[in-house]
Structure formats: C-alpha cells, structure tokens
Amino acid sequence: VSISQDNSRITASLPTGESVEVLLYGATIISWKAKGKENLFLSSKxxxxxxxxxxxxxPLVFPVFGPPPADHATTGLPQHGFARTSKWEYLGKSTSESSATPNSKGDASVKLDFGLSHTMLDKIPSEWKNYEFGITYSVTLNKEDLETSFAIRNTGEKDWEFQTLFHTYLAVDNISQVSVSGLxxxxxxxxxxxxxxxxxxxGPITxxxxxxxxxxxxxxxxxxIAEKNKPRYELYRDLLIDVVVWNPWETKAKGxxxxxxxxxxxxxxCVEAGSVMQWNTLEAGDTWEGGQRIKAL
Ligand code: BG6
Structure with a gap:
C-alpha cells in the first residue's frame, strides 16, 4: 500500500491499482478510483x-443538514454545518494485506483515520460553541469498495442533537441512463x-x-445505482436510515x-446516506456510530 501526504491531502493506493484521495479540508474525499475508473464526480470549478x-x-454533513432551522442550537451555522469547511487532522493509517500467491499479489486494504473536535474549530456563530465533541472519521479503501464511517462522541457535559450525512457525488456516464433502486x-x-x-x-427512480x-x-x-440497466454501484448503509437523492439539473447547475x-x-x-429527517440526541459521554460502503461494480 502506498500513501503520500502533504499538509493539505492524503492519497492512498493499493497494489491492485485502486486509490483514494482525501483533502484535510472537510476530510472531503475528492477521488476514488477502482477498476480503472473514477467513481466520484468532482466539479471542474x-x-x-x-x-x-x-x-x-x-463532503461531510454535520451537525445540521440543509439550512439550520430557527430556534435551534444549530441556528447560525452554515448550510450543512461546519464539518465540511473545517480542517481535519490526519490521525494515521492501518493497512492489511493478505498473503500473495504465485498468481496474485494478494488483496490489500487501507484505513485512513481523520479527527475533528470542538477545540479545532474557528469561532462558531451558534449555540454549538458551548458543546464539546470528538469525531473520528475512517475512510477504508478495499479492492472492491470504499467504506466511510463515523464515530461521533459527546465529550462534554451537555447533551446535544445532530444530523449527519455523506454527501456522495457518484460519477455516471449519462444521467439519462441512470436508475436508482432500493427506494x-x-x-x-x-x-x-x-x-x-x-x-x-x-419502480426504480430515473x-x-x-x-x-x-x-x-x-x-x-x-x-x-444502475446505468443502462447494468448495476454500477451498490450502497450499503449502517445506521444511516435516510437517503437524499439530488441532481440540480441544468438551471440550478448554472446558478x-x-x-x-x-x-x-x-x-x-448524489445518493446521500445519512440521518437527517430527525434529530439524533447524543447524551454526554455517548458515542454514535454510522457508516456506508459503496461497491463499484
Ligand atoms: C443536497 C440538498 O443534499 O445538497 C440540496 O438536498 C442542496 O437541497 C445540495 O442544494 C447542495 O448543497 P450545497 O450547500 O453543497 O450547495
């Protein structure tokens, strides 16, 4: 497994060719390649x-999805919260490699961990400035899939509420041939x-x-997520009970x-797995864990 790192991003590649690239800004995954293809859409601008x-x-959505409601602890935060606009810390990697055989290199995988806590935030214009938290975000690259998971801890003495979501932009060849099933x-x-x-x-969503x-x-x-009736991605979710499906189409994209x-x-x-239709309460000292696994087919 090869890892390269500078003060703005971490790139990891497996011996079998798959790779992932993560910006410390927002702990945003900006590239995931598998089977010789880029699987994430990244705007050229x-x-x-x-x-x-x-x-x-x-990008990561936390602690509020969309514009914060009035009269809530998140009031005053930017749309989708502060996780995607904060600089995260790279905590390190764990790798595993199955032994090679004469005919194969063996399958390797790598997990990259990132951390964000209240002590790392710039001043935040909301009730959230009184809350304490620590998030570990793990990005695991396997040969067949990419896993992203969260352990969100309330490290303070006050209970608080949050929403969270993986705002995944999947790359497709032609949206008019895409269908989404499972909803x-x-x-x-x-x-x-x-x-x-x-x-x-x-039926499936087109x-x-x-x-x-x-x-x-x-x-x-x-x-x-299928393209031309052929499955292209499978999205498995762990504790993320809500799904957002988003495409801005021509006019909104221009805007x-x-x-x-x-x-x-x-x-x-965008097929976005999260917990956003209600508030999740995290009591002082508690940890909430959730994640997704995207398989490229
Ligand atoms: C989606 C929302 O998750 O994110 C949309 O459902 C929103 O309503 C989109 O437009 C993009 O949000 P932003 O803040 O990244 O422009």
Missing part, C-alpha cells in the same frame, strides 16, 4: 484550497416542491429534471458558481 466547501466527491415504495419529502410529502413510486428528495426509509436496505463543466449535471448523481 470546485474550490480545493479551503476557501469553500468542495463541490463534488464526498421503491418509500415516501419522500420533495424539496423541489417546498418539502411536500410524496408517496414513493413502485432522473429527467431537477431532483431533490429526502427519503426516510427506516430499514437500511441495499440501494443500487452554482463552482459547478462545472456546464453539462456536468449529466455526469453525476
């Missing part, structure tokens, strides 16, 4: 210098219609215009200064 949340890859029947809040509650469709849906699914069923190229919306779909 994304800011990678720490001046703005990264448009693409896997059949689940109802959702349609943010393109002011959050209206909509009864889910029976995208032919702006889509911004919050699915609350309860059980963490397998979600498959985002950091979105490129202009037709880039055809090359991406």
């Amino acid at each position: 994304a800011h990678l210098d720490g001046s703005k949340a990264v448009r693409g890859g896997i 059949e029947g689940a109802s959702y809040k349609d943010k393109t219609q002011g959050g209206k509650e909509v009864k889910g469709t029976s 995208i032919g215009g702006e889509v911004d849906r919050n699915y609350s699914q309860g059980p963490t069923k397998l979600i498959t 985002m200064a950091d979105f490129g190229p202009e037709d880039g919306y055809k090359k991406m779909i």
Whole structure:
C-alpha cells in the first residue's frame, strides 16, 4: 500500500491499482478510483484550497443538514454545518494485506483515520460553541469498495442533537441512463416542491429534471445505482436510515458558481446516506456510530 501526504491531502493506493484521495479540508474525499475508473464526480470549478466547501466527491454533513432551522442550537451555522469547511487532522493509517500467491499479489486494504473536535474549530456563530465533541472519521479503501464511517462522541457535559450525512457525488456516464433502486415504495419529502410529502413510486427512480428528495426509509436496505440497466454501484448503509437523492439539473447547475463543466449535471448523481429527517440526541459521554460502503461494480 502506498500513501503520500502533504499538509493539505492524503492519497492512498493499493497494489491492485485502486486509490483514494482525501483533502484535510472537510476530510472531503475528492477521488476514488477502482477498476480503472473514477467513481466520484468532482466539479471542474470546485474550490480545493479551503476557501469553500468542495463541490463534488464526498463532503461531510454535520451537525445540521440543509439550512439550520430557527430556534435551534444549530441556528447560525452554515448550510450543512461546519464539518465540511473545517480542517481535519490526519490521525494515521492501518493497512492489511493478505498473503500473495504465485498468481496474485494478494488483496490489500487501507484505513485512513481523520479527527475533528470542538477545540479545532474557528469561532462558531451558534449555540454549538458551548458543546464539546470528538469525531473520528475512517475512510477504508478495499479492492472492491470504499467504506466511510463515523464515530461521533459527546465529550462534554451537555447533551446535544445532530444530523449527519455523506454527501456522495457518484460519477455516471449519462444521467439519462441512470436508475436508482432500493427506494421503491418509500415516501419522500420533495424539496423541489417546498418539502411536500410524496408517496414513493413502485419502480426504480430515473432522473429527467431537477431532483431533490429526502427519503426516510427506516430499514437500511441495499440501494443500487444502475446505468443502462447494468448495476454500477451498490450502497450499503449502517445506521444511516435516510437517503437524499439530488441532481440540480441544468438551471440550478448554472446558478452554482463552482459547478462545472456546464453539462456536468449529466455526469453525476448524489445518493446521500445519512440521518437527517430527525434529530439524533447524543447524551454526554455517548458515542454514535454510522457508516456506508459503496461497491463499484
Ligand atoms: C443536497 C440538498 O443534499 O445538497 C440540496 O438536498 C442542496 O437541497 C445540495 O442544494 C447542495 O448543497 P450545497 O450547500 O453543497 O450547495
């Protein structure tokens, strides 16, 4: 396993060719290659210098999803919280390698750990300045998949509430050929219609215009993202009961200064696993763990 690191990013590659690249800014994964392909969409106009949340890859949403509500401890925080705009600390790596045989190199994997705690934050303009926390974020690159997981600890004496989500931008070749299955029947809040509650469709989801849906699914069923009817990604979730499906489509994409190229919306779909439809309470001293595994097929 080879790892390279400078003061802004960590890159890890397996002997079998897969790789992952993580910016310390936001602990944002900006590239994941497997089977000779890039699996994450990264906007050509994304800011990678720490001046703005990264448009693409896997940004982290914490402690609030979307714009913070009024009269809540998160009021005053930026949209999607501060995790994606804070500089994380690289805590180190763990590697495992199965032994090579005469015909194979053996499968290796690597886990990169990142940390963020309240002591590392710049001044935050909300009630959250009174809360104490420590998050370990682990990014594990295996030959077949990429796992991301969180251990969120309340290290203080006050209880607090949070929402969290992996804002994954998956790369696709052509959005008009993409379908998402595993959410059949689940109802959702349609943010393109002011959050209206909509009864889910029976078949797989296809995208032919702006889509911004919050699915609350309860059980963490397998979600498959297919292209031309062939499964391309499988998304497995651990304790992340909600799923957001987002594509800004043409007009909204044009409205985002950091979105490129202009037709880039055809090359991406956000399928975001999280816990965002309600608040999770974390009592003083407690730890919450959740994660996802994305398999590239
Ligand atoms: C999605 C939301 O998760 O993130 C959308 O459902 C939002 O409503 C999108 O537009 C992008 O958010 P941002 O803050 O990265 O532009």
